Amino acid sequence: MNNTHSRRDFLKSASALSGGLVIGFSWLGNKAFAAEVVDTAAIPHEFNAYLAISPDNTITIYSPNPEIGQGIKTAFPVIVAEELDVDFNKVNVVQANLSDKFDRQLTGGSGAIRHSWDRLRNAGATARELMKAAAAKKWNVAASTLTTKDGKVIGANGQSISYGELVEDAKKLTAPTDVKLRDQKDYKLIGGWHKGVDNANLLVGKPLYGIDYQKEGMFNAQIQRPPAFGLKLKSFDATEALKMPGIVEVVSFDNKVAIVGKTTWEIMQARKKVAIEWKKDEDLESTEDHDRIFKSHLDDPNSGDTMRSDGDVKKAFADAAKVIEADYQCPFLPHSPMEPMNFFAHVKADGTVEMAGPTQTPGRARSSVSKLLDIPEDKISIELTKMGGGFGRRLDDGYAIEAAHLSSIVKKPVKVTWTKEDDITGGYYRPAVRYRFKAALDKDGNMTAYHLKGVGLNTGNCTRQDNFPAGAVENVLVESVNYKSPITTGPWRAPITNFLAYAEQSFLDEVAQAAGKDPVAFRLSLFNKAITNPVGKITYEPDRFIAAIKMAAEKSNWGKKKGVSQGFSVYFSHNSYVAQVAEMKKIKGTPTLTKVYAVTDCGIVINQSGAQNQIYGAITDGLGHAMYGKLTFKAGEPEQKNYDSYRLIRMNEVPEVEAYFVDNGKSPTGLGEPALPPTGGAIANAIAAATGKRLYSQPFNLEDSKVESYL
């Protein structure tokens, strides 16, 4: 803990909190302070990086990680408030900006809770114990005789004092170390139902998002980037555009042309008048080229890096009673969050940079801007705005860098906003991949060998070689090919596994069917094998898999429902286990997807409301993209550019979802991603159960247009 705070720190936090406080200060501390009216009781004291308490009993909890819709801005403070022992409804939650006080200040990999679980609890508990110590001194009693409740320290005789009244005394004490954390059985907040802390502002339309960001003197900008992957800028003529109203400058950098002006509408009109010539720089690939590339690499036994090899796969296939083989393929996908990319940047004459916007990786954006402009990182500030979704798109720092680059050229504060078309055609896609699976069965229907080979376009390793069934099968070979394409790719919600899981879980169903076994029993027998007779490295816990599978089978009454076709899928990703059962029923003669059961083991659930919302959303997202998600290319140019041609799932297409959580008291893991990967498999397996037809490529509606009638 740090008790020595500069005046600037005090004022910074104070101004962020209190609307009534009139304080003039410069973020970068270059101007003289001009404090006019300061209510000292409202000045919060930061007891550590995560929380501040002011004498007027305002409790502020800082949430450092970027909020993208995953609910971290609510879940983090719940954990701190639990240990601090305060009424969560009275806590003031503040989004912390990028600061070296925090580590892993990013949103990605469903890792925030897991990473910060101990830190957050300790932050709350340390301050709570400090309050007790201050009260003990004041009352001249032993701290061990004191308890806390709702922001008050309670004495043995029932006397109480609020944390606010203890701030001045507590400030002078040294923070305790090794504080005792609460027992799970005593949790009052963790595991409860907590509404989003932004609801009040969000539901009345307050400006919270990057696209809403305004700064005095700010200009708007849009950027024309190459329309096809493989093209680069040859020349441009902005004569006509510069005559248009509201247009200030048209400049080019980094193969782009930026139109800077006053308002978005004026810029949109002028943008159409900029004459740009592009020239070919790399191959202009089309979707047919990708199909050919996939097949040639999968058919070539010399292509591919070995990612995992157990036993003797060649011999096992030679000895097999039955061999099952199948290819699964998926297309590129844009993330297409509702709020398009945008960022504000002001590269100032004094050598400092002020930035604000929606980013999952503010630290990386700062370091990239520092390198590009040769400005030290401590001269660059980044304000974190709420994000209108991201799904991995905002792990890219390119759109933040380009705003800073543009500001450095035009020497003005600018906000660059992408149109939806810019966003969908702008790259950083979920890569297209094709997998080839092969499994061997012995005469008793036991799986004796498993061979997976994948080819991905800019995927790096497109497999997850240690994934189940590796560890449960004697002979395993996993190979990966990375084909370099001019089309740019990036992580998309549950990278790789967002498609791989569907392929694996569909293929396992095929194998179970070939072995004449029930899909659930088949999986359970393999997990039991991973316990009794493990093969090679095992990165999952078979026990937790089994528990989730059994609970899903129980909740869905697996295999016992009349007139219902069920599909099973179970997956481990981002340290969480999710088992799903999808159900189809005939309604007016048409097989219809009516329900998805989801059982999740993410350890302790922090916020029931947020956790359930993530499950509903991930299933909807997984279903929608499996059904319709498709980005195709013609000569390097994306053929879908907006929501008219890029189809997203809608309300009338979603099945009912029942979400359950395994209550095992284990440390919490992540929830932003893990429920998405199993969804495609559960649905494809239910469709196969209902219709007899297996689906081998996404989007499903391209392989079989009938599937649209199933929703």
Place this chain on the structure above:
Amino acid sequence: MAQINLKINGQSHQTDIDPNTPLLWYLREHAGLPGTKYGCGIAQCGACTVHMNGSPIRSCVMPISSLEGAEITTIEGLSENGDHPVQQAWDELDVPQCGYCQAGQMMTAAALLKENSKPSEEEIEATMTPHICRCGTYHRIKKAVKLAGEKMN
């Protein structure tokens, strides 16, 4: 340029900007009402939905020149204190994830419930289906529309 008179959330606005400017951009960049969101710009997602004389419209494709004399209501004007039954229901059921599409969703829901506070599930779906929620909060939106209707009865 000719002056255009607009009435937004009960207040009069006069402007001489390009009459082709869509209402969305007038609201966001001229009227100081950024609660209405840009999603697609081609009336496909519903994020920009506002009321014109009580009916939901897509402000991203509605030029301000066509709105002379119309009563426009945005999310900022849906209620005085943020307590419209739709806003209450959205809060109670904790509908939002990223929240970006929700202003548009709520405006359409409010218009529906004004006409029919007891919509059937089919009516809710038919009305709300033109709206995209990329986070997939449809389950809770559907429940919240019902709950808001109950609050109005």
